[in-house]
Amino acid sequence: MRLVRHGGHETPRRTRAGSARRVAGAALATFLGAAVLAPAGPAAADSPLRDHAAQQGFEIGAALGVDHLQNDSQFADLAATEFNAATAENSMKWESTEPSRGQFDFSGADAFMDFAQQNNQKVRGHTLVWHSQLPSWVENGNFSQSELRSVMEDHIDEVAGRYAGEVAYWDVANEIFEGDGSWRNSVFYDTLGPDFVADALRMTAEADPNAELWLNDYSIDGINAKSDAYYNLIQDLQAQGVPIDGIGLQAHLINGQVPGDLQQNIQRFADLGIKVAITELDVRIDMPASQSELQQQAQDYRAVMDACLAVNGCVGVTVWGIVDKYSWVPDTFEGEGAPLLFNDDYQPKPAYDAVHEALGGSSDDDDDDDNGGGEDPPPTGPCEVSYSVANEWNSGFTGQVTVTNGGSSALNGWDLQFDFSGGQQITNGWNADWSQSGSTVTASNTEWNGSVPAGGSVDIGFNASHSGSNPEPGSFALNGESCSVS
Structure with missing residues (x-):
């Protein structure tokens, strides 16, 4: 038994036995992680997104649902072909991995990890501590401070420890602030106070010493009260010596409403010495989507890509899904949908072309631009x-x-x-x-x-x-x- 210090108090912690998966996977994942980010040779103009991203040492990722990977070959083919990074959509969340106290189910998470490793994809573990998608035994547990801290530590120890050396980034704490920058009420905050974030980061650092530790939230893509709260929190964590490596800007956007200060916001976080990523990008449209709305969506995707690519500390962009028909948006926002790069028929949309071009590829329109080697002068008009x-x-x-x-x-x-x-x-x-x-x-x-x-x-x-x-x-x-x- 050894003692680990957390925020001024000491709690006993058991020594883990290294899992076979962790031992076997660590060297492989370290190699794959380095290979994905190393700049690659020139990609053909019509190559997949991941080829152009790899050429720049950039990550283009997608959130992957295990059921779609297992039951939809077209989805799995797109996931493997187009993306060099992957986020577990639901299979690593608490309700999936520990539905009953001390009873862990890693079947979905293991299947996701196997797919990502087989396809040389950088993995974002999502998410360890979150107020949502909790099993009732956690959310309604009525724990004492010491008991909840032990529950949190055991969960992080098992989940992050199982995949130690295989996950590049952990979204350690997710969506911890309200829109006005105040702390969100949750079983963790209400019981442990704001120190639960520092505790979770320290616990994850011990469970998976090689992974980067991130915070993640929505509506922090622009400069506002909520993103200011994260900016201040990260400075406080750094001052305390708490490990913190990155901030994820989710970017669940409404068509035509990319924040004008997105790049400035990315830059200010990067200036703190941490990494930044767009972690859950989608752009929802009022349905049915017109061609002009799809073009506006393409402009929005391009604006987000350009903002990230313009800042050295912004390491990648992840879209929250691949094909429109599986998106969470229609079930959450009535009358809205079509938020992703591929339509219901798995065909690329203008948004895909915009991302492709941002990474240095061509668009379908480029093939129609042959005019004998000359260029027509731009027409004028009202x-x-x-x-x-x-x-x-x-x-x-x-x-x-x-x-x-x-x-x-x-x-x-x-x-x-x-x-x-x-x-x-x-x-x-x-x-x-x-x-x-x-x-x-x-x-x-x-x-x-x-x-x-x-x-x-x-x-x-x-x-x-x-x-x-x-x-x-x-x-x-x-x-x-x-x-x-x-």
Whole structure:
């Protein structure tokens, strides 16, 4: 029997016998983990997502349901072919692994791990301590502090210990704050107080010393009270010497509502010296989804990819599922759906093309662009621009611009120009190639959003600095022709 110190008190802890799976899998998983992240050779333009991601040392992952892996060969084929990282959708959660106290069931988690290892996928273990999907014996256990701490420790010891050396990242504590940044009530917080997070991190570090330890939550993709709470908590944990390696931004998004400060938010967490990942990405649409909504969804996926790829500390993006028909969204948000990269018939959507291009691949449209080696000049026509400031702080702001093609024909390439009269300077942007000369700002289409149908729109955005004065631009020109401003 040995004593392990947790937050100023000591609790007895039994010595584990190393499981055969842990011993056998550690060396293999270490090799596979390194292989997945090492930059690979050039990928063909039409290669799967994982090939382009590996070329950049990047992770493109998916949440995988074990029942779909076992019973749907098309799903399993897409999971293996397209993704170099995997998250257990439900099979590692408490209700699945320890439905009765001390009685563990690893059948689903083992099957998931076997699939991931067979396909050289980096594994995110999800999740050890969470207020939801708990068996009733935990949620309604009426434990004393010491007993609940022992329950938590035994659970982490068994689950994380079983897969020690095989899991790259553990989502140790999940969804611990409310939207206003206050602590979420749960059996863990209500019984143990906020120290349960530090305790869980320390316990996991001992159970699986080689894994990275992460926190994970939704609605923290932008800068707000909830993400501020995580920012402050991580600083507190670091000051206490508590092991913390990363923060997962879930990014369950509504179509057209990617936070304008997503990249800035990723950067501030990375500046703390931890890693960041988009861990549960989907973009839900009001059903039935129109073609314009699917194009907007593609723009949103591209914006998220670009924001992560732009920050050195952002290591990967994981989509929460693969095909629309298995998504959790329709059962949770009435009238909404189609949030993923593949439709119900397993066919890639515009969102898939956007992710593919963000990673350096081609899109289906590229095959139709042969015009004898020349390029047609961008057509001009009526246009409308909507400009707004989404967020502003002492020395900077986030701007959002919507450009609508009011002409009778599609735009096949565009340049938008406007002037800042207050000395503002663009620092970075998304959904366009941004440049500035003096006061004149130019936003040009990227490879994936140059085509704007008649009546269609494109949303672009930027971050900029200012010195106290931030007047809005008074006029805009698209391909040299003045636009109306709404």
